[in-house]
Amino acid sequence: MEQAPPDPERQLQPAPLEPLGCPDAGLGAAVGKEAAGAGEEDSGVDTMTHNNFWLKKIEISVSEAEKRTGRNAMNMQETYTAYLIETRSVEHTDGQSVLTDSLWRRYSEFELLRNYLLVYYPHIVVPPLPEKRAEFVWHKLSADNMDPDFVERRRIGLENFLLRIASHPILCRDKIFYLFLTQEGNWKETVNETGFQLKADSRLKALNATFRVKNPDKRFTDLKHYSDELQSVISHLLRVRARVADRLYGVYKVHGNYGRVFSEWSAIEKEMGDGLQSAGHHMDVYASSIDDILEDEEHYADQLKEYLFYAEALRAVCRKHELMQYDLEMAAQDLASKKQQCEELATGTVRTFSLKGMTTKLFGQETPEQREARIKVLEEQINEGEQQLKSKNLEGREFVKNAWADIERFKEQKNRDLKEALISYAVMQISMCKKGIQVWTNAKECFSKM
Amino acid sequence: MEGERRASQARSSGLPAGGADGDSPGGSAPFPGSSGSSALLQAEVLDLEEDEDDLEVFSKDASLMDMNSFSPMMPTSPLSMINQIKFEDEPDLKDLFITVDEPESHVTTIETFITYRIITKTSRGEFDSSEFEVRRRYQDFLWLKGKLEEAHPTLIIPPLPEKFIVKGMVERFNDDFIETRRKALHKFLNRIADHPTLTFNEDFKIFLTAQAWELSSHKKQGPGLLSRMGQTVRAVASSMRGVKNRPEEFMEMNNFIELFSQKINLIDKISQRIYKEEREYFDEMKEYGPIHILWSASEEDLVDTLKDVASCIDRCCKATEKRMSGLSEALLPVVHEYVLYSEMLMGVMKRRDQIQAELDSKVEALTYKKTDTDLLPEEIGKLEDKMECANNALKADWERWKQNMQNDIKLAFTDMAEENIHYYEQCLATWESFLTSQTNLHLEETSEDKP
Numbered sequence: 011m012e013q014a015p016p017d018p019e020r021q022l023q024p025a026p027l028e029p030l031g032c033p034d035a036g037l038g039a040a041v042g043k044e045a046a047g048a049g050e051e052d053s054g055v056d057t058m059t060h061n062n063f064w065l066k067k068i069e070i071s072v073s074e075a076e077k078r079t080g081r082n083a084m085n086m087q088e089t090y091t092a093y094l095i096e097t098r099s100v101e102h103t104d105g106q107s108v109l110t111d112s113l114w115r116r117y118s119e120f121e122l123l124r125n126y127l128l129v130y131y132p133h134i135v136v137p138p139l140p141e142k143r144a145e146f147v148w149h150k151l152s153a154d155n156m157d158p159d160f161v162e163r164r165r166i167g168l169e170n171f172l173l174r175i176a177s178h179p180i181l182c183r184d185k186i187f188y189l190f191l192t193q194e195g196n197w198k199e200t201v202n203e204t205g206f207q208l209k210a211d212s213r214l215k216a217l218n219a220t221f222r223v224k225n226p227d228k229r230f231t232d233l234k235h236y237s238d239e240l241q242s243v244i245s246h247l248l249r250v251r252a253r254v255a256d257r258l259y260g261v262y263k264v265h266g267n268y269g270r271v272f273s274e275w276s277a278i279e280k281e282m283g284d285g286l287q288s289a290g291h292h293m294d295v296y297a298s299s300i301d302d303i304l305e306d307e308e309h310y311a312d313q314l315k316e317y318l319f320y321a322e323a324l325r326a327v328c329r330k331h332e333l334m335q336y337d338l339e340m341a342a343q344d345l346a347s348k349k350q351q352c353e354e355l356a357t358g359t360v361r362t363f364s365l366k367g368m369t370t371k372l373f374g375q376e377t378p379e380q381r382e383a384r385i386k387v388l389e390e391q392i393n394e395g396e397q398q399l400k401s402k403n404l405e406g407r408e409f410v411k412n413a414w415a416d417i418e419r420f421k422e423q424k425n426r427d428l429k430e431a432l433i434s435y436a437v438m439q440i441s442m443c444k445k446g447i448q449v450w451t452n453a454k455e456c457f458s459k460m
Numbered sequence: 461m462e463g464e465r466r467a468s469q470a471r472s473s474g475l476p477a478g479g480a481d482g483d484s485p486g487g488s489a490p491f492p493g494s495s496g497s498s499a500l501l502q503a504e505v506l507d508l509e510e511d512e513d514d515l516e517v518f519s520k521d522a523s524l525m526d527m528n529s530f531s532p533m534m535p536t537s538p539l540s541m542i543n544q545i546k547f548e549d550e551p552d553l554k555d556l557f558i559t560v561d562e563p564e565s566h567v568t569t570i571e572t573f574i575t576y577r578i579i580t581k582t583s584r585g586e587f588d589s590s591e592f593e594v595r596r597r598y599q600d601f602l603w604l605k606g607k608l609e610e611a612h613p614t615l616i617i618p619p620l621p622e623k624f625i626v627k628g629m630v631e632r633f634n635d636d637f638i639e640t641r642r643k644a645l646h647k648f649l650n651r652i653a654d655h656p657t658l659t660f661n662e663d664f665k666i667f668l669t670a671q672a673w674e675l676s677s678h679k680k681q682g683p684g685l686l687s688r689m690g691q692t693v694r695a696v697a698s699s700m701r702g703v704k705n706r707p708e709e710f711m712e713m714n715n716f717i718e719l720f721s722q723k724i725n726l727i728d729k730i731s732q733r734i735y736k737e738e739r740e741y742f743d744e745m746k747e748y749g750p751i752h753i754l755w756s757a758s759e760e761d762l763v764d765t766l767k768d769v770a771s772c773i774d775r776c777c778k779a780t781e782k783r784m785s786g787l788s789e790a791l792l793p794v795v796h797e798y799v800l801y802s803e804m805l806m807g808v809m810k811r812r813d814q815i816q817a818e819l820d821s822k823v824e825a826l827t828y829k830k831t832d833t834d835l836l837p838e839e840i841g842k843l844e845d846k847m848e849c850a851n852n853a854l855k856a857d858w859e860r861w862k863q864n865m866q867n868d869i870k871l872a873f874t875d876m877a878e879e880n881i882h883y884y885e886q887c888l889a890t891w892e893s894f895l896t897s898q899t900n901l902h903l904e905e906t907s908e909d910k911p
Binding site: 118240265271278281282289429432435449454457 | 680717734737744745754755762769772873874877878887898
């Protein structure tokens with residue numbers, strides 16, 4: 011990388027976890043603008059050049075996969091697959107690409123990267139990883155993680171993952187992502203040093219919020235339902251597709267038996283012999299053609315699977331909103347109760363139950379000085395609470411705005427990709443039909459010559 | 461038409477002439493292959509000529525005696541049309557048309573059985589009428605086959621469908637089973653009708669024309685159970701002795717039959733399996749299309765695309781159903797018939813070998829003077845004649861059978877290939893039109909975006 015990032019200090023930190031609409035105006039503005047479009051406009055911020063640099067000037071590929079053995083955390087021998095990530099920078103003038111970085115990563119490191127992004131960009135629909143274990147397998151396809159076909163498909167999936175991040179207007183600027191592509195050693199430590207695991211919201215907290223939130227933004231509620239439906243229908247589709255593939259495999263392969271029997275039969279037939287023999291050959295061709303056909307279809311299934319996993323990413327954003335909204339509601343509730351307490355203390359009426367009120371009743375009234383002190387404390391707390399509520403509100407609104415912008419971007423992407431996938435499915439079917447016509451036309455000719 | 465009538469009369473007049481072998485119960489051998497040959501009758505049938513009164517046949521339904529009956533070249537059903545085309549050795553002299561249809565269930569206190577209606581239309585003189593309609597059950601077909609085998613032990617008698625199929629039978633009389641059997645029975649009778657010798661068999665004629673009670677009484681007049689058993693015992697005994705002097709050509713024939721039997725059985729299994737796999741594929745595909753419709757309910761922008769994909773899948777589904785039915789109509793019955801034929805052929809070889817064994821044992825007896833040898837030379841002479849006739853009959857029929865087999869197999873597999881081509885062409889058209897519509901849509905959209 012010949013160009014040093016303009017503001018090294020700022021770049022070293024990930025996008026801050028504090029309210030986004032905050033002090034760092036430059037960053038905020040850039041985020042806002044980039045979320046809105048393809049990042050082509052000039053916001054006048056240095057980071058934009060950096061952004062363009064990412065979008066236009068580099069190529070990322072996961073070009074190889076290799077089996078490795080090593081020792082794991084418990085000092086036990088294990089086998090895993092490592093993937094070679096190559097980054098090329100494309101020269102402006104002649105379009106030639108130069109290899110700038112190349113390193114090896116394993117699946118768990120990709121997972122680490124993604125988990126980090128999930129924590130630091132909760133308003134973004136973070137691209138999903140390809141599946142960890144093979145699912146929706148039709149029975150001839152191996153469910154073994156070490157199977158070369160599975161490894162190959164995973165390689166493509168990981169490349170796709172990186173490309174999605176690199177083409178995302180916000181995520182592509184992340185330093186940790188940049189280091190993932192460029193710094194082989196020590197990267198894991200660097201990620202962990204950000205302390206992102208601590209900042210992550212606990213699952214329990216999120217679940218609690220989902221049940222108790224009173225006024226979530228309706229759009230997010232609808233989005234949650236949509237993502238549930240998407241997940242359910244794509245799962246169903248993938249399951250049936252796997253079964254259909256299985257059956258199709260059976261039909262093709264049984265025809266291969268004709269090949270063998272025809273060949274044996276042709277030995278005893280004088281006139282029919284030649285025709286039988288050559289027809290048998292075509293039956294063999296037919297039977298073996300299914301392997302490539304289904305391999306192609308597997309890629310189609312992978313495209314659908316990506317969106318199956320995207321559904322979970324959508325839900326993550328909804329969960330974050332619910333959490334923030336719940337937090338806000340709790341803060342507001344807390345503030346309201348404190349205000350009321352204050353009022354009661356000031357006016358002397360006791361409407362709400364309080365421990366102090368209880369003890370007062372039991373042990374006698376407190377002195378005016380004591381009461382004053384308490385009011386003062388409460389007033390401070392109320393002030394603080396109001397500040398916090400205000401900033402939480404702002405934070406919440408910013409989140410909704412930014413999240414919704416990314417969701418719109420995601421929707422466009424999804425519609426484009428799914429349509430393309432369906433069209434590619436049609437193309438595959440057409441190719442399969444053409445092959446079928448050819449084989450059977452040849453076979454028919456042989457039969458008619460018998 | 462006049463010429464045809466003359467031809468059939470010529471044949472019928474040739475019938476009584478060849479009575480030379482009248483005393484031998486099983487021996488009747490036509491001259492090889494030619495359609496104008498004289499056919500010899502069995503002893504039993506000659507006896508029956510005295511009972512001509514009983515054989516007076518009449519149509520069950522007088523309305524069938526219409527103008528149609530005077531045009532024997534008009535086949536009555538598409539299937540017999542097909543049969544006409546298939547039997548290339550009888551192109552222009554077909555004067556016997558048979559259809560098997562209308563299966564009916566009969567329930568008695570003892571049993572339930574199915575009868576099939578058999579309609580015969582003919583211009584032959586030896587038939588008392590030109591149209592007949594009778595009802596027969598499977599047992600009757602079995603009887604006919606037995607009689608034919610008895611009369612012509614070394615001719616290749618067409619096979620009957622199996623008595624029952626053990627595997628996968630839920631109930632004895634499910635519709636598919638009955639329909640498959642009906643078609644096979646139709647084939648059986650038509651093959652006999654097209655056979656140059658068997659077509660003139662008297663039992664065959666009685667089968668086609670006699671009323672139920674007439675048939676029963678005729679059946680009872682066959683050689684008694686004991687004599688039939690005696691024949692079987694002798695047959696088993698001679699077959700156990702083995703055949704030492706089977707001529708070279710029959711050795712070849714035997715080898716062919718063994719191998720052919722193996723291969724055709726395998727092909728039968730493979731074909732059945734393909735049908736099963738296609739059916740299961742069809743069942744899964746039926747579920748595949750509708751999921752896309754379900755999906756379209758939650759995707760505003762992809763509704764049309766998804767619905768179109770669903771309809772493409774459904775159309776391919778229908779095409780696959782058609783392919784399946786094509787397989788079960790064209791290929792499976794033909795292959796299965798030849799499986800049964802291969803069993804039949806082995807039986808024919810055995811019977812030929814039996815005659816040979818009998819001859820050989822008598823020759824051996826003469827050579828070693830084991831028993832009283834006075835009558836032997838005469839007996840041997842007769843057996844030698846019998847052997848020669850049997851061998852010639854088989855040779856001729858073998859050539860005819862092989863020719864038919866090649867044609868049938870060729871046609872069946874060509875049909876199967878055609879079905880598959882048609883299937884893929886249909887699916888191709890479906891997906892191509894989907895693709896075109898998507899591209900057109902895209903062009904429309906991009907042109908709308910332009911200022």
